Amino acid sequence: MWITSSEYSMKILLLPGDGxxxxxxxxxxxxxxxxNAHHGLGLSVENGDIxxxxxxxxxxxxxxxxxxxxxxxxxxxxxxxxxPKWQSVSYxxxxxxxxxxxxxxxxxxxxxxxALCFPALADASTLKRDVIxxxxxxxxxxxxxxxxxxxxxxxxxLPDGTKRGFNTQSYTTPEIxxxxxxxxxxxxxxxxxxxxxxxxxxxxxxxxxxETVTALHKREFSDVALSHMYADNCAMQLVRDPRQFDVILxxxxxxxxxxxxxxxxxGSLGMLPSAxxxxxxxxxxxxxxxxxxxxIAGKCIANPCAAILSLAMALRHQLGRPDLADLTEKAxxxxxxxxxxxxxxxxxxxxxxxxxxxxxxAIAERLSA
Amino acid sequence: MWITSSEYSMKILLLPGDGxxxxxxxxxxxxxxxxNAHHGLGLSVENGDIxxxxxxxxxxxxxxxxxxxxxxxxxxxxxxxxxPKWQSVSYxxxxxxxxxxxxxxxxxxxxxxxALCFPALADASTLKRDVIxxxxxxxxxxxxxxxxxxxxxxxxxLPDGTKRGFNTQSYTTPEIxxxxxxxxxxxxxxxxxxxxxxxxxxxxxxxxxxETVTALHKREFSDVALSHMYADNCAMQLVRDPRQFDVILxxxxxxxxxxxxxxxxxGSLGMLPSAxxxxxxxxxxxxxxxxxxxxIAGKCIANPCAAILSLAMALRHQLGRPDLADLTEKAxxxxxxxxxxxxxxxxxxxxxxxxxxxxxxAIAERLSA
Ligand SMILES: [Mg+2]
Ligand SMILES: [Mg+2]
Numbered sequence: 001m002w003i004t005s006s007e008y009s010m011k012i013l014l015l016p017g018d019g020x021x022x023x024x025x026x027x028x029x030x031x032x033x034x035x036n037a038h039h040g041l042g043l044s045v046e047n048g049d050i051x052x053x054x055x056x057x058x059x060x061x062x063x064x065x066x067x068x069x070x071x072x073x074x075x076x077x078x079x080x081x082x083x084p085k086w087q088s089v090s091y092x093x094x095x096x097x098x099x100x101x102x103x104x105x106x107x108x109x110x111x112x113x114x115a116l117c118f119p120a121l122a123d124a125s126t127l128k129r130d131v132i133x134x135x136x137x138x139x140x141x142x143x144x145x146x147x148x149x150x151x152x153x154x155x156x157x158l159p160d161g162t163k164r165g166f167n168t169q170s171y172t173t174p175e176i177x178x179x180x181x182x183x184x185x186x187x188x189x190x191x192x193x194x195x196x197x198x199x200x201x202x203x204x205x206x207x208x209x210x211e212t213v214t215a216l217h218k219r220e221f222s223d224v225a226l227s228h229m230y231a232d233n234c235a236m237q238l239v240r241d242p243r244q245f246d247v248i249l250x251x252x253x254x255x256x257x258x259x260x261x262x263x264x265x266x267g268s269l270g271m272l273p274s275a276x277x278x279x280x281x282x283x284x285x286x287x288x289x290x291x292x293x294x295x296i297a298g299k300c301i302a303n304p305c306a307a308i309l310s311l312a313m314a315l316r317h318q319l320g321r322p323d324l325a326d327l328t329e330k331a332x333x334x335x336x337x338x339x340x341x342x343x344x345x346x347x348x349x350x351x352x353x354x355x356x357x358x359x360x361x362a363i364a365e366r367l368s369a
Numbered sequence: 370m371w372i373t374s375s376e377y378s379m380k381i382l383l384l385p386g387d388g389x390x391x392x393x394x395x396x397x398x399x400x401x402x403x404x405n406a407h408h409g410l411g412l413s414v415e416n417g418d419i420x421x422x423x424x425x426x427x428x429x430x431x432x433x434x435x436x437x438x439x440x441x442x443x444x445x446x447x448x449x450x451x452x453p454k455w456q457s458v459s460y461x462x463x464x465x466x467x468x469x470x471x472x473x474x475x476x477x478x479x480x481x482x483x484a485l486c487f488p489a490l491a492d493a494s495t496l497k498r499d500v501i502x503x504x505x506x507x508x509x510x511x512x513x514x515x516x517x518x519x520x521x522x523x524x525x526x527l528p529d530g531t532k533r534g535f536n537t538q539s540y541t542t543p544e545i546x547x548x549x550x551x552x553x554x555x556x557x558x559x560x561x562x563x564x565x566x567x568x569x570x571x572x573x574x575x576x577x578x579x580e581t582v583t584a585l586h587k588r589e590f591s592d593v594a595l596s597h598m599y600a601d602n603c604a605m606q607l608v609r610d611p612r613q614f615d616v617i618l619x620x621x622x623x624x625x626x627x628x629x630x631x632x633x634x635x636g637s638l639g640m641l642p643s644a645x646x647x648x649x650x651x652x653x654x655x656x657x658x659x660x661x662x663x664x665i666a667g668k669c670i671a672n673p674c675a676a677i678l679s680l681a682m683a684l685r686h687q688l689g690r691p692d693l694a695d696l697t698e699k700a701x702x703x704x705x706x707x708x709x710x711x712x713x714x715x716x717x718x719x720x721x722x723x724x725x726x727x728x729x730x731a732i733a734e735r736l737s738a
């Protein structure tokens with residue numbers, strides 16, 4: 001059931017970026033083709049520049065016309081940005097700035113970070129298999145507020161000649177409500193449990209966070225199970241028994257640290273996707289959590305799974321095809337179970353080392369069966 | 370070689386506190402007696418009240434005369450504070466307030482938190498034995514500055530009726546220098562490596578932290594190996610390969626989260642001591658990281674090892690007897706190797722379940738041999 005162009009009902013913008021970005025997005029493209037051809041997805045593809053690639057071509061890490069293309073799309077999927085080639089450019093031209101500008105331009109305030117452990121890869125974790133096998137946490141991290149963005153901030157010289165560095169942690173009720181609402185909504189599609197994490201015991205911003213989440217829960221989401229946890233205890237619980245969690249809702253700073261710890265629990269960073277979402281109707285930005293990996297760029301050995309799973313997140317959260325999201329995730333899982341491994345993944349008996357294209361083809365073939 | 374009272378050259382103040390505090394401190398007392406009797410320690414002991422016990426007896430969680438006793442001691446060793454009995458008392462009378470007032474009264478700005486994994490207990494960790502066996506990290510966490518104490522702070526109502534919660538992360542050069550100096554000094558007594566952890570990439574307070582630590586290192590501690598790491602990466606590295614670290618120097622908030630994660634890596638929280646240190650000449654406060662455990666208080670089953678290892682920290686860092694610190698730590702390790710286990714520790718073949726006193730006696734006997 002090959003579809004004609006008139007049957008493309010949705011549009012995704014691919015931003016390959018730098019390093020291994022283009023290689024892994026080529027395999028995403030292959031998976032989209034398979035889903036269009038065999039499952040009636042109807043997703044058209046555009047391409048744009050971002051990061052160092054954009055700097056080289058357009059003199060800026062995010063050109064205005066690319067931001068416009070992003071806004072006109074249903075979803076945006078990025079590869080990766082950055083690399084040694086652009087290390088010495090000025091701060092506002094840095095490749096990473098392209099990503100920040102894109103997030104800002106699309107108003108993406110919620111970062112979705114799954115921590116997933118695939119059974120075939122559970123032994124790659126530093127944690128024991130029985131602690132980690134089947135792990136499936138979804139972090140919902142506030143992305144554009146908190147202490148990384150709060151004002152006032154700076155370094156000042158004090159009267160006695162010493163210096164003082166300061167930042168402001170700040171959250172308003174609406175900032176907390178919109179990201180909490182997203183966490184509750186997502187929990188309804190999962191196990192229906194949200195754990196909200198802050199330091200309400202020692203921080204007023206955390207106290208307002210807890211009060212606001214509690215009130216919203218009571219008002220609109222009493223069907224979801226809500227618990228609260230201090231951030232330091234959450235760090236402990238992620239090590240002690242990470243499978244106790246379903247959705248973890250937290251702020252920008254705590255989310256930064258805790259979601260990275262949780263990702264490392266899985267032992268396979270090359271497998272993990274992410275999403276940044278904003279208001280309903282705005283396209284989300286989907287991307288693997290791995291970087292541009294300049295050391296292996298161009299060698300065709302990068303793992304495309306995280307990028308393909310990022311597409312699955314777009315299918316679930318934005319393109320209205322949770323069925324195809326499931327199908328894609330199952331295809332990845334099946335290919336791993338069949339022994340396919342890129343070089344970053346733990347090999348072993350009955351596994352077969354493949355390159356970027358080998359992995360992408362295996363997943364696309366599974367989706368064409 | 371039993372010593373006479375005139376041979377007591379140093380004084381320790383024991384503050385048993387609440388819950389299992391008195392039980393575990395009784396075993397510390399037993400170990401002090403053994404070290405006095407058989408190793409010429411010359412440490413005299415005083416007792417004082419803190420926490421709920423103090424509230425019941427003196428109407429305040431820390432009486433002024435106890436603070437004076439603390440100041441007149443060479444070191445202070447606390448059991449634990451808090452419990453359900455005092456849950457409804459007003460904020461300033463809470464048992465925990467006694468601890469905060471004591472820290473403040475002694476000017477204790479550095480929190481030393483070892484994360485140690487004893488070979489006999491390595492299987493209790495959720496991490497694989499080969500990742501965790503022999504772990505020996507020392508966290509040096511700034512304790513009385515940063516976002517938990519910074520001003521301005523509060524919850525304000527905005528013109529549109531919504532609220533804003535805010536806190537201030539703040540560090541001055543002298544605040545950073547004094548805790549960094551302590552970390553470098555301690556590293557010289559260990560493997561000579563300090564990893565300084567912040568978020569200099571997104572926070573000015575972290576940038577000043579990095580610059581100040583770097584300058585101090587260059588000026589006074591160039592024999593110590595210094596590295597820098599972002600806090601989110603540190604959370605990952607603690608899961609990936611925790612044994613890469615020797616001393617981790619960090620601020621109050623990051624230290625709160627990361628030292629708790631590291632403690633949980635060991636799998637045996639009942640084994641971990643801590644210290645809070647201030648200016649040279651001021652007594653430090655030593656205490657197990659476990660709480661007052663009201664659920665098992667009075668049952669004589671609590672693990673006294675963390676309290677006894679807290680005494681070992683005092684011997685090393687303040688009482689000028691690192692030799693006896695080593696001896697005490699080895700006695701604890703030996704007793705575990707011999708199969709002694711309190712109920713909180715992982716049992717197994719060839720282990721013997723003992724109570725608080727059984728564990729304390731075994732360690733004291735080892736020190737009397
Ligand atoms: Mg991070
Ligand atoms: Mg803590």
